[in-house]
Amino acid sequence: VPVSRIRNFCIIAHIDHGKSTLADRLLQTTGTVQAREMKEQFLDNMDLERERGITIKLQAARMNYTAADGEQYVLNLIDTPGHVDFSYEVSRSLAACEGALLVVDASQGVEAQTLANVYLALNHNLEIIPVLNKIDLPGAEPERVKSEIEEIIGLDCSGAILASAKEGVGINEILESIVHLVPPPSDTVAQPLRALIFDSYYDSYRGVVVYFRVMDGTVKKGDRIRLMATGKECQIDELGVLSPTQVQLEELHAGEVGYLAAAIKAVGDARVGDTFTLVNAPATEALPGYTEAKPMVFCGLFPTDADQYPDLREALEKLRLNDAALNYEPETSSAMGFGFRCGFLGLLHMEIVQERLEREYNLDLITTAPSVVYRVTTIKGEVLYIDNPSHLPDPQYRDKIEEPYVKVEMITPEEYVGTLMELCQNRRGIFTDIKYLTQGRTTLTYELPLAEVVTDFFDQMKSRTRGYASMEYQVIGYRENTLVKLDIMINGDPVDALAMIVHRDKAYNVGRAMAEKLKELIPRHQFKVPIQAAIGSKVIASEQIPALRKDVLAKCYGGDISRKKKLLQKQAKGKKRMKSVGTVDVPQEAFMAVLRLD
Ligand code: GDP
Ligand code: MG
Numbered sequence: 001v002p003v004s005r006i007r008n009f010c011i012i013a014h015i016d017h018g019k020s021t022l023a024d025r026l027l028q029t030t031g032t033v034q035a036r037e038m039k040e041q042f043l044d045n046m047d048l049e050r051e052r053g054i055t056i057k058l059q060a061a062r063m064n065y066t067a068a069d070g071e072q073y074v075l076n077l078i079d080t081p082g083h084v085d086f087s088y089e090v091s092r093s094l095a096a097c098e099g100a101l102l103v104v105d106a107s108q109g110v111e112a113q114t115l116a117n118v119y120l121a122l123n124h125n126l127e128i129i130p131v132l133n134k135i136d137l138p139g140a141e142p143e144r145v146k147s148e149i150e151e152i153i154g155l156d157c158s159g160a161i162l163a164s165a166k167e168g169v170g171i172n173e174i175l176e177s178i179v180h181l182v183p184p185p186s187d188t189v190a191q192p193l194r195a196l197i198f199d200s201y202y203d204s205y206r207g208v209v210v211y212f213r214v215m216d217g218t219v220k221k222g223d224r225i226r227l228m229a230t231g232k233e234c235q236i237d238e239l240g241v242l243s244p245t246q247v248q249l250e251e252l253h254a255g256e257v258g259y260l261a262a263a264i265k266a267v268g269d270a271r272v273g274d275t276f277t278l279v280n281a282p283a284t285e286a287l288p289g290y291t292e293a294k295p296m297v298f299c300g301l302f303p304t305d306a307d308q309y310p311d312l313r314e315a316l317e318k319l320r321l322n323d324a325a326l327n328y329e330p331e332t333s334s335a336m337g338f339g340f341r342c343g344f345l346g347l348l349h350m351e352i353v354q355e356r357l358e359r360e361y362n363l364d365l366i367t368t369a370p371s372v373v374y375r376v377t378t379i380k381g382e383v384l385y386i387d388n389p390s391h392l393p394d395p396q397y398r399d400k401i402e403e404p405y406v407k408v409e410m411i412t413p414e415e416y417v418g419t420l421m422e423l424c425q426n427r428r429g430i431f432t433d434i435k436y437l438t439q440g441r442t443t444l445t446y447e448l449p450l451a452e453v454v455t456d457f458f459d460q461m462k463s464r465t466r467g468y469a470s471m472e473y474q475v476i477g478y479r480e481n482t483l484v485k486l487d488i489m490i491n492g493d494p495v496d497a498l499a500m501i502v503h504r505d506k507a508y509n510v511g512r513a514m515a516e517k518l519k520e521l522i523p524r525h526q527f528k529v530p531i532q533a534a535i536g537s538k539v540i541a542s543e544q545i546p547a548l549r550k551d552v553l554a555k556c557y558g559g560d561i562s563r564k565k566k567l568l569q570k571q572a573k574g575k576k577r578m579k580s581v582g583t584v585d586v587p588q589e590a591f592m593a594v595l596r597l598d
Helices: 019-029 047-052 084-095 112-123 142-153 171-181 306-322 347-361 414-426 450-454 457-464 504-521 550-558 561-576
Strands: 006-013 060-066 072-078 099-105 127-133 194-203 207-216 218-220 224-227 233-235 238-242 246-248 251-253 257-261 275-278 297-303 327-333 337-344 365-367 374-378 383-386 398-413 430-438 441-449 470-480 483-490 500-503 529-535 538-545 578-581 584-587
Touching (some): 006 112, 006 171, 019 060, 019 072, 019 099, 060 238, 060 257, 072 171, 084 194, 084 347, 099 112, 099 142, 099 171, 112 142, 142 430, 194 306, 207 275, 297 306, 297 327, 297 347, 306 327, 306 347, 337 347, 398 414, 450 457, 483 504, 500 504
Parallel strands (some): 099 127
Antiparallel strands (some): 194 275, 207 257, 224 233, 238 246, 238 257, 297 365, 374 398, 398 441, 483 500, 483 529
C-alpha cells in the first residue's frame, strides 16, 4: 500500500464510554473479523481485563477499508490502555498515530481520563475526531456534551459524529472521517530504519513478540536489528501485521504497524518506547520520548505457606518476562519469613499482578499495605530511597525525609465539591484550583502526598460522590515533611510488615485506629494478645485481645460430629489466609488494615 493510503489512529476515552465496543464494531464493519468469530470486545483479550471491563494492555489491528471514493485504505487501530497507571504506555501508543477518535459517552460527558488522554493526544499533534457515543440511550444529551467538549477542551465539535457503538450507528461516518481527516504518515521510506515499540508480550515459543510502528525506512524478515535503548541485537525470525490475528509478511515500510519475533528473551530487552534500527545501516538518533517506567508503589508479597516460596519466585520471574514495569527483590521479614518486595506503576498494576499470581500460578499470598518511595537524607549527606517503612533509618541518623507528591485532578458534579475538598484536606492535600466547567460540572485540583492517594483515595472519592466523580493524577516531585515511623507490636514483638511511615500530626490517630482495627481483625487465641502502636520507644496506643473462653471448644467436642466437622472446615478455610507471627495467627486483612481506618 502507498503511504498516502495508510491511516494510523487510536481511540481515547474514559473507562466505560465505549472504546472496546466501538473497536469491535470497526473490526466487524471492515470485515476484519467476521461476525461469527466475534467475541465481545475482541481487543481486550486478557481474562482479567474482560472481567473488570478495563483495558490493560495495548493491542493493534489492521483493517482494509474501501472508502466512498472507491480507494482501498489500510486503517491501523492502536488500542490504548485507559488507566492512569499506564499513562506512559498511552503516550507511546499515541506517538505511533496521526489521529485519534475521542469517544465521549453522550449520557455522561467529559471525565478525568477523557481530559488527561486528550491533552496527551494534543501534545503529540494528533488530529482529533470527536465521537459522541451511546446516543441510543434515553439519557443521551449530545448537544450538552458537545458544548462541554468545546468549552473544556477547546475542540470544535460542529462536525462531531453521533454514534451508538452498541447499535452500529455512525460507524461508516467514523470510517470516512478517519480516511479524510487523519493525515497519512509522512513518506520517509528512504531514511534509515527507525521503528517505535509500543507494546510487547512474552511467548514461550518465539520469545518476546514486539508490536511496533515503522516511523522511517523499511524492515524485512531476516534483518539484524538493534534496540537502541538496551543495545540488544537480534535477528528477525518472523514479521507481520495484526489483522487482528498475526499474519506473516516479508517486509514493512514507513507508516506501517506490525509485529515481530526475534528470539528476544524478556520484555525488558525490548521495552515499550524503545526504537529499533538496522545493525548494518543504523539511524543515528533514537525516536524521542523514551523513558523507563518507574515503579511508584511497593508492597511485600509473602506466601502463606513457606513451602511456596520457590513457586512464588518462579511465578514472578515468568510475569516479569511479560511486564517490564514489574520490579521485585527478595525480602526477609522477621515476622513473615521469606518473600519479595515488589514495585508497581500504581495501585491497579499492583492488584493485577497480585491477582495473576494467585489465579494463574495458584499461590496463596499475604500482601502488605502499599508504600511509596521515600527519599531520606542522612546526617552524613547520603541520599537513600526507602520503599519499605521498616528500613527507615532511626531519627538520630536522619537529616530529612521527603515524599512524592502528585497533582490530582477530579471532575465532579458540583454538589460533591464540598465532600471531595474535605477528603483532600484529610489527606494532607493542598488546594490549587477549582473551575466550574459547564452547568453542574467542576474540576477540582489538589496537590497531595502520593502515600495518601495510594491508600484507598480512589474508593473514597467514588463512594463520596456515588460514583460520579473521576480522577487522574500525575507525579510532581518530592517534598519534605515531618514524617515518623509507626511500629505495631503484636504480643510484644514489633511486626515489620505492619510498620508504616506517617505524618507526625496524624501518627496518634493512625496508631490508635490501627490498634483498634487489629483487635477487631485478629481472632482470639488461647492466650491474651496485646497490641500496641509505638513511635520509637514510646507506646501511643494499646489494646488487648482477650483469650478464647475454654467452653467454646469444650462445647464442640461434646456436640454432634457434623457441627464439629463444619467448625474445623471453617477454621481450615480461615487458615489459608493466615500468617503466623510468632505464636499469633494474623489474617490477611490485618496487613491491609491501614487502608480501612476511616
Ligand atoms: P470501554 O471501557 O471504553 O472499553 O467501554 P466498553 O466498550 O467496554 O463499554 C462499556 C459499556 O457500555 C458496555 O456495557 C457496553 O456494552 C456499553 N456500550 C458501549 N457502547 C454503547 C452504546 O453505543 N450504547 C449503549 N447503550 N451502550 C454502549
Ligand atoms: Mg475497554
